[in-house]
Amino acid sequence: MSRWIALGLRSGVRTTRYPSHADPEAEIAPSAVIADLAALTPAQAAEVADLCPTSAITIEGDRERGGIAFDAGQCVMCGRCVRAFPGAFAFSPHPEVAVRSRGNLRVAAHWAGGSTPAVDAAAAELKLRSQRLFRRSLHIRHVDAGSCNGCESELQLLGSPEYDLHRLGLFFTPTPRHADALLVTGVVTRQMEQPLRDTYDAMPGPKIVVAAGVCAIGGGVFEGGFMVNGPLDRILPVDVYVPGCPPTPLALLHGLLVAVGRGAGRYRAGGVSDGD
Amino acid sequence: MTTLRDAAHRLGLAIDGAAATELRFRCAPEAFLGAVTTLAAEAVLADLFAVTGSGPPSLTVVFEAVGEPEWLLLRTQLTGDSFPSLTPATHVASWYEREIHEMHGLQPAGHPALARLRLHDWPVGQPPMRATLDRRLDIGPGVPSVVPIVHGQGVFQLPLGPVRSGPQESGEFLFNSGGEDLVAVSQLLGFKLRVVERLAEGRTVDQALNLAERLAGVSAFSNALAFVQAVERASAINVGARSRAARTLMNELERLHNHFGDISRLADATGLMVAGAQYASLKEDVLRRCAELTRHRYLRGILAVGGLQAPLPAIALQTLRRRLPDWLRRSERLEKLLEETAIFIDRVETTGVLTREYAAPHNLVGPIGRSTGADRDCRRDHPYAAYDQVIFEVLVKSQGDALARLSIRLFEIRQSIRILEQLLESWPESDETAPSDSLATGEALGWSEGAGGETLHWVALTGDGRIARWRARPPAFVNWHPYAEACASGNNLTDYPVIEASFGLSHAEFDR
Numbered sequence: 001m002s003r004w005i006a007l008g009l010r011s012g013v014r015t016t017r018y019p020s021h022a023d024p025e026a027e028i029a030p031s032a033v034i035a036d037l038a039a040l041t042p043a044q045a046a047e048v049a050d051l052c053p054t055s056a057i058t059i060e061g062d063r064e065r066g067g068i069a070f071d072a073g074q075c076v077m078c079g080r081c082v083r084a085f086p087g088a089f090a091f092s093p094h095p096e097v098a099v100r101s102r103g104n105l106r107v108a109a110h111w112a113g114g115s116t117p118a119v120d121a122a123a124a125e126l127k128l129r130s131q132r133l134f135r136r137s138l139h140i141r142h143v144d145a146g147s148c149n150g151c152e153s154e155l156q157l158l159g160s161p162e163y164d165l166h167r168l169g170l171f172f173t174p175t176p177r178h179a180d181a182l183l184v185t186g187v188v189t190r191q192m193e194q195p196l197r198d199t200y201d202a203m204p205g206p207k208i209v210v211a212a213g214v215c216a217i218g219g220g221v222f223e224g225g226f227m228v229n230g231p232l233d234r235i236l237p238v239d240v241y242v243p244g245c246p247p248t249p250l251a252l253l254h255g256l257l258v259a260v261g262r263g264a265g266r267y268r269a270g271g272v273s274d275g276d
Numbered sequence: 277m278t279t280l281r282d283a284a285h286r287l288g289l290a291i292d293g294a295a296a297t298e299l300r301f302r303c304a305p306e307a308f309l310g311a312v313t314t315l316a317a318e319a320v321l322a323d324l325f326a327v328t329g330s331g332p333p334s335l336t337v338v339f340e341a342v343g344e345p346e347w348l349l350l351r352t353q354l355t356g357d358s359f360p361s362l363t364p365a366t367h368v369a370s371w372y373e374r375e376i377h378e379m380h381g382l383q384p385a386g387h388p389a390l391a392r393l394r395l396h397d398w399p400v401g402q403p404p405m406r407a408t409l410d411r412r413l414d415i416g417p418g419v420p421s422v423v424p425i426v427h428g429q430g431v432f433q434l435p436l437g438p439v440r441s442g443p444q445e446s447g448e449f450l451f452n453s454g455g456e457d458l459v460a461v462s463q464l465l466g467f468k469l470r471v472v473e474r475l476a477e478g479r480t481v482d483q484a485l486n487l488a489e490r491l492a493g494v495s496a497f498s499n500a501l502a503f504v505q506a507v508e509r510a511s512a513i514n515v516g517a518r519s520r521a522a523r524t525l526m527n528e529l530e531r532l533h534n535h536f537g538d539i540s541r542l543a544d545a546t547g548l549m550v551a552g553a554q555y556a557s558l559k560e561d562v563l564r565r566c567a568e569l570t571r572h573r574y575l576r577g578i579l580a581v582g583g584l585q586a587p588l589p590a591i592a593l594q595t596l597r598r599r600l601p602d603w604l605r606r607s608e609r610l611e612k613l614l615e616e617t618a619i620f621i622d623r624v625e626t627t628g629v630l631t632r633e634y635a636a637p638h639n640l641v642g643p644i645g646r647s648t649g650a651d652r653d654c655r656r657d658h659p660y661a662a663y664d665q666v667i668f669e670v671l672v673k674s675q676g677d678a679l680a681r682l683s684i685r686l687f688e689i690r691q692s693i694r695i696l697e698q699l700l701e702s703w704p705e706s707d708e709t710a711p712s713d714s715l716a717t718g719e720a721l722g723w724s725e726g727a728g729g730e731t732l733h734w735v736a737l738t739g740d741g742r743i744a745r746w747r748a749r750p751p752a753f754v755n756w757h758p759y760a761e762a763c764a765s766g767n768n769l770t771d772y773p774v775i776e777a778s779f780g781l782s783h784a785e786f787d788r
């Protein structure tokens with residue numbers, strides 16, 4: 001046993017310094033896409049909407065008065081738009097992609113007759129519904145409501161030496177009665193809706209709900225499936241949305257900090273804002 | 277003549293077309309039971325699936341034989357909705373038939389235990405793969421299914437799930453215990469059922485590829501690779517040398533991060549937290565190299581029909597090559613320490629035993645199968661991508677306990693690094709041929725060896741490049757079958773976390 005302890009000590013500290021310092025990993029494994037929709041012609045818009053495997057990029061209305069919309073809450077990070085139209089779509093260099101307002105994951109642009117579209121203004125970030133002052137620590141109850149297990153794989157790695165979520169006072173708890181926050185992954189399948197509701201009901205109020213991954217946010221590639229009862233905000237009130245497929249570990253850390261009120265949602269689908 | 281061809285010849289099966297390394301036969305429904313029983317005695321039944329929809333339903337069985345690269349597909353067209361159950365003669369057919377029954381509404385007449393497999397509260401007469409189901413259609417009240425309870429004197433029940441304690445997948449278990457020992461374990465799976473294959477019908481191949489990548493997260497690449505290879509085989513599309521090397525490389529990276537992750541969870545379950553953290557770090561390091569290569573930690577968005585979405589960047593390949601000696605050194609040091617930690621070996625040795633005899637009729641795959649004497653590995657038996665150009669070994673053991681499953685994963689880690697070294701040593705300059713992506717009407721099987729084992733995907737394409745039918749048979753489907761039995765036989769309640777981690781079965785792959 002002592003040899004294990006020695007090995008642990010010898011291995012040194014490789015924990016990310018995020019959030020006090022930026023982590024270079026964020027640019028290597030991006031956490032979201034940002035869109036400059038004004039850079040697209042109507043024809044390019046139609047082409048990229050066709051390329052996108054989900055409803056993350058959609059054409060609204062007709063060419064003359066219509067427009068194009070991008071929804072990071074449905075973007076599965078397949079990279080097709082970024083490779084085809086690098087002038088209009090890019091990977092966000094920041095891991096701070098969690099938001100409180102679902103609207104900030106969306107951006108739309110309308111042509112209104114011309115070929116240079118007018119872009120929607122970003123929404124204001126919502127305040128946390130709960131005014132409860134959290135202890136410095138946050139106890140999180142996780143429910144897999146129909147994931148592919150990619151989201152869980154990243155959640156499990158939050159406990160690895162690289163991310164070490166305990167240093168931030170964040171803990172997964174096995175009992176709903178001790179939980180401050182409910183973190184949900186997956187589409188909310190027909191067969192997981194009731195167990196999910198039961199867990200939520202067993203938590204003491206006020207409760208914070210985090211939707212992690214595009215499956216929980218909008219259904220992702222499974223949107224519209226007949227076994228899909230989600231998205232999550234159709235079933236429970238959602239406080240924080242963490243996009244990604246899966247959300248990167250850094251994005252999850254940020255999302256949890258936003259949930260405790262120790263971080264701000266600075267992501268805007270049309271480009272990152274400097275703060276709230 | 278090979279075993280498969282010979283058997284088909286003796287049975288007088290009619291040839292039903294062919295593709296490279298895929299022998300296709302058909303027979304009348306009356307002859308089906310006899311033909312399958314004969315073939316299953318000489319070869320391995322690797323899949324059994326139904327196709328329903330327009331036209332009469334059909335059943336297809338996929339066979340492979342030891343040491344033969346070919347697959348044999350035998351199909352029969354049913355005249356009604358019933359067929360004689362294959363299960364009494366061929367045990368492995370049991371779960372396949374239960375799946376066909378609940379998902380397609382076909383009746384395997386004479387099946388000894390035709391309970392539901394995944395559907396819980398679901399009305400009879402609305403098979404999800406067949407009924408016209410609309411979004412948010414009010415399906416109405418159904419017949420609830422429950423976890424079976426074992427009754428007996430002094431037997432008490434301890435439930436677990438469906439919502440688990442840590443960040444884990446959902447599934448429900450019921451431990452029937454007489455005190456400390458586990459008398460029986462019952463399970464209720466299917467909570468995460470999304471009916472992925474049905475969702476793909478009518479979508480373009482590219483959209484369906486995104487679904488295949490999300491059937492299961494940690495095996496995203498091996499599932500998507502089997503899918504894309506099925507599409508390429510159905511359309512006779514050739515893949516260039518560099519893309520084949522890249523696919524092999526990514527297949528091995530995914531196998532590596534899974535094995536590191538599985539061992540990390542096993543170490544945690546035995547209380548060896550330092551080892552758990554060390555293996556988690558190795559997994560994280562592999563995922564980072566994956567992101568450097570593809571911009572995605574789980575290798576999504578990189579596969580394309582005919583090749584890749586983009587070539588792998590040379591700089592990232594160099595970084596990977598420099599990491600390999602470090603991965604090998606770290607994992608060998610950890611392996612040695614694990615072997616020398618008596619309290620760890622005590623927890624895994626003779627824990628969660630699947631005996632060779634019990635396992636054999638289940639045709640198990642991957643490290644779980646290879647720990648019970650099943651000498652199968654698609655990379656060696658049915659070489660795909662660039663596996664015919666690399667040298668590696670396959671370890672087979674027979675103890676069937678958690679230790680054997682661990683030993684196999686440890687061995688395979690070293691082999692994966694060896695394969696990566698060889699690939700990077702002679703990395704092809706280019707694809708030589710321009711990738712073709714012209715899809716044709718047709719059908720074919722595709723396969724890969726993921727970390728969990730043999731992964732089979734079968735597709736039928738329409739003329740305009742869309743999915744007519746898709747069948748996915750990921751390794752977890754096969755390997756869940758004997759799981760409850762392995763948990764019960766001779767184990768204590770406190771062994772459960774160790775057994776669960778040592779199997780490392782995916783719920784998402786099973787539930788689909």
Ligand code: SF4
Pocket residue numbers: 033051052053054056057074075076077078079080081082089
């Ligand atoms: S990266 Fe996102 S927005 Fe772009 S094509 Fe893929 S899913 Fe659509």
Ligand code: SF4
Pocket residue numbers: 146147148149150151185186212213214215216220244245246247490493
């Ligand atoms: S968001 Fe992506 S990674 Fe997470 S469960 Fe859905 S498909 Fe899997």
